[in-house]
Amino acid sequence: MKENPIMRLAVRWNLPFMVVFALYTQTHGELGPGGGFQSGVIVAAAFFLYGLVFGGAEMRRVVPRWFTDLLAAGGVLLYVGTGLYSMFMGYEFLDHAAVMPSNPGGAEPWGMTLVEYGVGLTVFAVMMTIFNEITEGTNPEDNQTGESGADTEFGARA
């Protein structure tokens, strides 16, 4: 699909908007509809689109494996970290009042924001990992150059 100008343009134009929409969803996560799960999946979907058109290898060049591995664990650690922080500050696990002891009700959105960002990062990274695991080595375009890929396409038609 790499040669098709319409596909290339569609991805190039859509990708930034998808990421912005994901950020919009993310920032609504703590007290309204939206949140980390949704935004993580939307960002991942944007990059899936990129991967589908330009090939998995190209996508892994943009978002390397070590980066998604880091985010996958780091996001959950951010989540657990907020809980551990409140625990060591003398509150219960995940009691967000620890973030702002003077105003427990006002602290809730701040704690939830951190948690949601952790969720978003992890969901994005895990989605990318799943995509990579399933496409790596199974997609012929990944292992061949563009020209021989075109050959097999001809061969399939003939």
Next chain:
Amino acid sequence: MDFILDYYNYWACILIMLIGLYGVMAKSNLVKKILALGIFQTGILVFYISIGKVEGGTGPVRAAGENVVYSNPLPHALMLTAIVVGVATMAVGLAIVINIRQTYGTADELDIEAIEHERGD
């Protein structure tokens, strides 16, 4: 007849679950089995969502006015978690199937059984 029409949401969920259950039991292709498992889980998701609906209730976002009836948001929140669990299960399952396919050259249970039977184990 009322028994069916009054509880149409349950019948729909049961139908989806049974399709999934049938697929898991009857198909020999492992990819199809995992897809069927996904269908079964989707049936459960729909079931949970449907029991959270309150008649005449709006979305559970604070609305203006008094005496507003809200639908129960808890099942939705639970299902968000269940969806994630389902995705994780699918991912693990597909990863194992890919491994099986690379090892045996097939993802069909019956073929695998035949291969193992030939080796005599």
Next chain:
Amino acid sequence: MLEHLRTQLPALIVVTPLTMGLIVALIGRRQIGWYIAMATTAGVFAMTLQLLMDVLNHGERSLTYLMGNWPVPYGIAYKADPLSASVMLIVAAMAAVITFYARRSVASEVPVGKLHYFWGLWLFCITGLLGITITGDAFNLYVLLEISSLSTYTLVALGKERNRRALTSAINYLLLGTMGACFYLVGVAYLYMATGSLNIPDIAERLQPIYASWGTDAPLYQKTVIAGFAMMAVGLSLKLALFPLHGWLPNAYTYAPSAVSALLASTATKVGAYAFMRVIFTLVGVGFAFGRLHTDIALMACSGAAIIVGSWMAIRQVNVKKLLAYSSIAQIGYIALGFALANRDGMTASVIHLINHALTKGGMFLALGMVMYRLGGTRLSDLRGLGRKMPLTMAAFTAGGLGLIGVPLTSGFVSKWYLVSGCLEGGRYEMAAVVLVGSLLALIYVWRVVETIYFGKRDEEVQVREAPWTMLVPTLLLIGASLYFGINASHTAYIAQAAADYLLGAAR
């Protein structure tokens, strides 16, 4: 600060292995994974010990911990009582001992590049098992069940380097295990429809007026509650591999890496049995499950069949690991039979067998792991004449085997003693007979192996040395503990009776 952290123990026990598992996966340096896992499991063991002390010294004998300080029916509450604390202690102790053992065994069976994932998953699995035990929330239980199961499927699949059938066993386990979890989830939905709550004690409380309405003209939610309990019972039976639903177990145990088999056999099914007990005694109540629905008859039939069929299948195996797996199915039958009796001796037998079988079977799987480490196989022919080559390993295996039969002075005898007296107390003479027949069958399958070990002749002599001490010590520790609890059962009996009284008291 320390006082505060002590009140945080219920959450810390679950969160610590989770965090450490993430860190292991994040660091990715292969050599350091085991050290972190070892330190974590040892720390968790110390914490569970402290928690058990706190619970037993506490006036009400139970501690409730509120996640995020949300009040009870709204938030997730963790609840530690004598039963959950002692099961957690078992899980944590087994995890620590097996982790100590696993370093060389795993290094020889899992590719180097995947070791850090292995240890990460290992810790996630322990997280899930500990979480199932302590959680007081029906939905949270499902999530933790899946955390432990998903990591288990992957751990089983990692046995593919030794035998590719690990892959097919893992996918089979995944399909059935997910089915079980889904059934449990549907059951939770039904109970949520009837009660509008997910907190286990709260559901139990809200079920009381529903039960009370059933004799009257306007029965409330009768079919909903029955369907919910039925779904949960089937789902959890799949998870704990109760007889007709045990199909995934033998292959998963056989082809998993040795250390994983030991961890699974000694903790995973035990935690499943614990969750089942919880659902019957704490959630729906014994008066409903056994008194009204007569589930105890079905459970006894299943567990009786599990004892006979499991032992019979064990006799026919040529792979010793598979033999132990089938024997595990029989042992799960004993545990289920104990709580199906629902009297004090039966419950005590169930809890005590949970402990004893974890020690015995864990030790036996570890002994087989050493055979695997030295010889690369666990078929009966591999064990021929090993009694002279690996005397300590084989002595441990034999002592564990005696425990499976239930010879006096082994821990198996104590649990069977309680079980038989529970059967007699409940007037179930036929079940007492089944237990005795099961022991006879166990004698046959254990003797087959022991005979091969000590009297078998090899065609050509192989050069085998005794296993390294890092593997021997944990094995001997487990088997020694199982022998010790056979001679001096006062500790285990004290804990088991406290747990039995607690459950039966909660049931009333």
